[in-house]
Amino acid sequence: MKIKAVLIDDEPLALKVLESLLQSHPNVEIVGKFSSTSNLENELEILNPDVVFTDIQMPGETGLEFVKKSYPMPYAVIFTTAHPNFAADAFEFEALDYLLKPIAPDRLSKAIKRLEEYMEYKENENDVADTKDDYVYVKVDGEFQKIFYDQIHYVEAFADYVKIWTSPEKRVVTLQTMRNMESGLPVDKFIRVHRSYIIAINKIKAIQNTTVILEGNIEIPIGKNYKESISQILQKNIL
Numbered sequence: 001m002k003i004k005a006v007l008i009d010d011e012p013l014a015l016k017v018l019e020s021l022l023q024s025h026p027n028v029e030i031v032g033k034f035s036s037t038s039n040l041e042n043e044l045e046i047l048n049p050d051v052v053f054t055d056i057q058m059p060g061e062t063g064l065e066f067v068k069k070s071y072p073m074p075y076a077v078i079f080t081t082a083h084p085n086f087a088a089d090a091f092e093f094e095a096l097d098y099l100l101k102p103i104a105p106d107r108l109s110k111a112i113k114r115l116e117e118y119m120e121y122k123e124n125e126n127d128v129a130d131t132k133d134d135y136v137y138v139k140v141d142g143e144f145q146k147i148f149y150d151q152i153h154y155v156e157a158f159a160d161y162v163k164i165w166t167s168p169e170k171r172v173v174t175l176q177t178m179r180n181m182e183s184g185l186p187v188d189k190f191i192r193v194h195r196s197y198i199i200a201i202n203k204i205k206a207i208q209n210t211t212v213i214l215e216g217n218i219e220i221p222i223g224k225n226y227k228e229s230i231s232q233i234l235q236k237n238i239l
Contacts, residue, residue: 037066168216194223
């Protein structure tokens with residue numbers, strides 16, 4: 001399966017290095033290289049990439065601003081940057097991955113593996129989650145799978161998909177939107193704490209300033225727009 005990629009970076013050397021690293025992944029085909037995001041919407045519509053690798057700090061419009069403007073994107077986004085401090089914002093807009101320069105080949109390989117997983121699930125149909133009194137049906141690998149609410153630890157956005165984690169190590173992936181999942185799950189059992197995360201209230205161990213700790217010591221970030229939701233949990237003495 002060929003994966004069509006677009007690379008965006010204002011530094012020619014950085015583009016060259018990334019292109020060189022991607023040569024080790026023959027299933028990735030570079031269909032376009034750009035030095036900025038200026039007037040890129042039409043180009044991307046023509047190229048129809050599966051993934052966009054973009055730097056963040058660039059003259060004019062930053063890569064993050066471009067993604068925010070284009071959200072939700074019809075393609076996966078992987079940020080490549082020398083600045084670790086933008087990671088939270090990147091994942092707020094459902095970035096598939098966040099690679100720090102200089103990019104290590106093994107770290108890029110992990111990103112490509114995740115991208116391949118994303119592409120595999122993208123071939124499935126988009127079926128709305130069928131929620132019941134105490135369980136939800138989601139389509140996984142062509143069949144509907146029943147997941148009880150009390151099995152769910154958290155739901156994680158995965159580009160156009162969601163990962164439903166039923167333990168710290170086990171999850172199912174389904175073509176679904178976070179909006180549909182949030183609207184279908186019971187509000188007394190689940191709460192959205194981040195653009196990319198919905199958590200099970202009964203799996204919460206602790207709440208810190210910017211993080212929720214779930215069973216298994218799983219750390220989930222609290223989005224700045226969702227802090228009020230966490231405050232309401234504390235006020236209702238649910239914990």
